[in-house]
Amino acid sequence: MDRRQQKTRDAIFAAFNGLLSEKRYSQITVQEIIDRANVGRSTFYAHFETKDELLRATCVDLFDHVVSDHLSKELTHDFSKSGGGADSTITHILYHLRDNRKNIACLFTSDSGELFMRYFKEYLTDVFRDKLGSEIFANREVPADFLLNHISCTFVETVNWWIRHDMTETPEEIERCFLAVIRPVLESDRTQEVMQ
Amino acid sequence: MDRRQQKTRDAIFAAFNGLLSEKRYSQITVQEIIDRANVGRSTFYAHFETKDELLRATCVDLFDHVVSDHLSKELTHDFSKSGGGADSTITHILYHLRDNRKNIACLFTSDSGELFMRYFKEYLTDVFRDKLGSEIFANREVPADFLLNHISCTFVETVNWWIRHDMTETPEEIERCFLAVIRPVLESDRTQEVMQ
DNA sequence: TTCACTACTGAACATCTTGTTCGATTATAT
DNA sequence: ATATAATCGAACAAGATGTTCAGTAGTGAA
Structure with a gap:
C-alpha cells in the first residue's frame, strides 16, 4: 500500500481517537477530524464514505x-x-x-x-x-x-x-x-x- | 394540561410514528415531522429540545x-x-x-x-x-x-x-x-x- | 362574556454540516 | 526519469438546526 495512504489513514484514526476521548461521537464533525488529522476534505471522503464507517x-x-x-x-x-x-x-x-x-x-x-x-x-x-x-x-x-x-x-x-x-x-x-x-x-x- | 398542548404533542407523536415506519430514524428531519404534524417550527422546539428526546x-x-x-x-x-x-x-x-x-x-x-x-x-x-x-x-x-x-x-x-x-x-x-x-x-x- | 394567559404560527435568519467537484500539486514505485 | 496515484483546498449546492419575534387565536377562570 502506498505510504501516503497509510499515513493519511493513520492520521485520521489518531485524530478520531483523540477527539473521541474529548467529546461525544455525534458532536464530532468531519471538519474537526480533517483539521486535526491535517488532511484535505476530499482525502477524507476518499478513505471513508461516512463518519459511521470510520x-x-x-x-x-x-x-x-x-x-x-x-x-x-x-x-x-x-x-x-x-x-x-x-x-x-x-x-x-x-x-x-x-x-x-x-x-x-x-x-x-x-x-x-x-x-x-x-x-x-x-x-x-x-x-x-x-x-x-x-x-x-x-x-x-x-x-x-x-x-x-x-x-x-x-x-x-x-x-x-x-x-x-x-x-x-x-x-x-x-x-x-x-x-x-x-x-x-x-x-x-x-x-x-x-x-x- | 392545555388542550392545545395535548393536541400538538399527539400530532407530533403521530407524525413521528408514521415517518418511523417509512424511513430510518437518522433520515427523519425535524422539518418533515412538523410538516406532517402540521405544527410550527418553534412549537416543536417548545415541546422537545431535540429529536432524540422525542x-x-x-x-x-x-x-x-x-x-x-x-x-x-x-x-x-x-x-x-x-x-x-x-x-x-x-x-x-x-x-x-x-x-x-x-x-x-x-x-x-x-x-x-x-x-x-x-x-x-x-x-x-x-x-x-x-x-x-x-x-x-x-x-x-x-x-x-x-x-x-x-x-x-x-x-x-x-x-x-x-x-x-x-x-x-x-x-x-x-x-x-x-x-x-x-x-x-x-x-x-x-x-x-x-x-x- | 370578559379578560389575562398561554400556546401556536411562520417567516426570516445565522450558522453549521455534509458530500462533491476539479484543477493544481506532490509523493511513490519501478 | 516518468507514469501513476494520492492529496490538497477552495468553492459549491443542498439542506439541517435552533432561535427570534411580532402577530394570532384558543383556554380557563372570574
Missing part, C-alpha cells in the same frame, strides 16, 4: 488487536467446567480490554456506545461461531443461533457493565461473572441429554 | 403501554420452576409486543435500534428491580446489579432476536427461549445454597 473501521481494528492473538486457540475449553481461570482465553481478552481501556471506554460510553456494541457483538458472534465447537450448539432446547447470539450479547453486556463500574473488578472476577451466567445454561441442557 | 418520549410511551397492564403483578413467579407458560406475565408482555409489532419493529431495526434498545433496557431494569423479589438477587455468586443487568439485557436481546426473525416464533416459544437461558442461572446458585 467508527466501524476503528472498532474492527481494535477488536482485531484485542482478540486476534487468541484466535488460534479453541475457546471451548473456557466454557467447560474444568476450564477458565487465570490462563483462559477469556481472561486474556479481558486483560487486553483493560489495557486498551482509554480507547475502549470512550467508545463504549457516550453516544457511539450503541454502535460500538453492535459492531462488537457482530464481531464476537463470528468469533464464537468459528471458535466454539459446533457440538456446543447441537441438540439444544433453544435454536443454535439464539444461543450463539445470547453468548456474544452476554459477553458484550458484561464488558459494558465492567466499564460502567470503571473496571474496578479484576479480569478474573469479570470472567467469573460471565461464566456464572453462561455455564449453567450450557450445563442445564447437558443434564437433559444425560437424562434422556 | 424518540425517548415515544419509547417511554410505548413501554408504558406494553408493560403497565402487568406491573401490578409480581414477576417472581415467572422465574420459578413452576411458573411461566401461557398465563405468565412475560408471555403477556410478549403478546403485547407482537400486537405493537408495526411500531416496535421499525424502532428496533434501522438506526434508531441502538437508542431504542438502550431505553428499553433502562426501562426494564427499573421494572425488574421493583418487581422481582429482592431475595432473588441476594446471596449470589455475582453482584446483584450485574445479575439484574444481565436479566434485562437478555430479555431485550431476546426480543431483538425475535424481531430479526420476523416474529415467526410464538410468544410462548420466545418465553421458553428466554427462560432457558435465565432459569439455569438462578437455579445454579440455589443449588449452591442447598449444598452449603
Whole structure:
C-alpha cells in the first residue's frame, strides 16, 4: 500500500481517537477530524464514505488487536467446567480490554456506545461461531443461533457493565461473572441429554 | 394540561410514528415531522429540545403501554420452576409486543435500534428491580446489579432476536427461549445454597 | 362574556454540516 | 526519469438546526 495512504489513514484514526476521548461521537464533525488529522476534505471522503464507517473501521481494528492473538486457540475449553481461570482465553481478552481501556471506554460510553456494541457483538458472534465447537450448539432446547447470539450479547453486556463500574473488578472476577451466567445454561441442557 | 398542548404533542407523536415506519430514524428531519404534524417550527422546539428526546418520549410511551397492564403483578413467579407458560406475565408482555409489532419493529431495526434498545433496557431494569423479589438477587455468586443487568439485557436481546426473525416464533416459544437461558442461572446458585 | 394567559404560527435568519467537484500539486514505485 | 496515484483546498449546492419575534387565536377562570 502506498505510504501516503497509510499515513493519511493513520492520521485520521489518531485524530478520531483523540477527539473521541474529548467529546461525544455525534458532536464530532468531519471538519474537526480533517483539521486535526491535517488532511484535505476530499482525502477524507476518499478513505471513508461516512463518519459511521470510520467508527466501524476503528472498532474492527481494535477488536482485531484485542482478540486476534487468541484466535488460534479453541475457546471451548473456557466454557467447560474444568476450564477458565487465570490462563483462559477469556481472561486474556479481558486483560487486553483493560489495557486498551482509554480507547475502549470512550467508545463504549457516550453516544457511539450503541454502535460500538453492535459492531462488537457482530464481531464476537463470528468469533464464537468459528471458535466454539459446533457440538456446543447441537441438540439444544433453544435454536443454535439464539444461543450463539445470547453468548456474544452476554459477553458484550458484561464488558459494558465492567466499564460502567470503571473496571474496578479484576479480569478474573469479570470472567467469573460471565461464566456464572453462561455455564449453567450450557450445563442445564447437558443434564437433559444425560437424562434422556 | 392545555388542550392545545395535548393536541400538538399527539400530532407530533403521530407524525413521528408514521415517518418511523417509512424511513430510518437518522433520515427523519425535524422539518418533515412538523410538516406532517402540521405544527410550527418553534412549537416543536417548545415541546422537545431535540429529536432524540422525542424518540425517548415515544419509547417511554410505548413501554408504558406494553408493560403497565402487568406491573401490578409480581414477576417472581415467572422465574420459578413452576411458573411461566401461557398465563405468565412475560408471555403477556410478549403478546403485547407482537400486537405493537408495526411500531416496535421499525424502532428496533434501522438506526434508531441502538437508542431504542438502550431505553428499553433502562426501562426494564427499573421494572425488574421493583418487581422481582429482592431475595432473588441476594446471596449470589455475582453482584446483584450485574445479575439484574444481565436479566434485562437478555430479555431485550431476546426480543431483538425475535424481531430479526420476523416474529415467526410464538410468544410462548420466545418465553421458553428466554427462560432457558435465565432459569439455569438462578437455579445454579440455589443449588449452591442447598449444598452449603 | 370578559379578560389575562398561554400556546401556536411562520417567516426570516445565522450558522453549521455534509458530500462533491476539479484543477493544481506532490509523493511513490519501478 | 516518468507514469501513476494520492492529496490538497477552495468553492459549491443542498439542506439541517435552533432561535427570534411580532402577530394570532384558543383556554380557563372570574
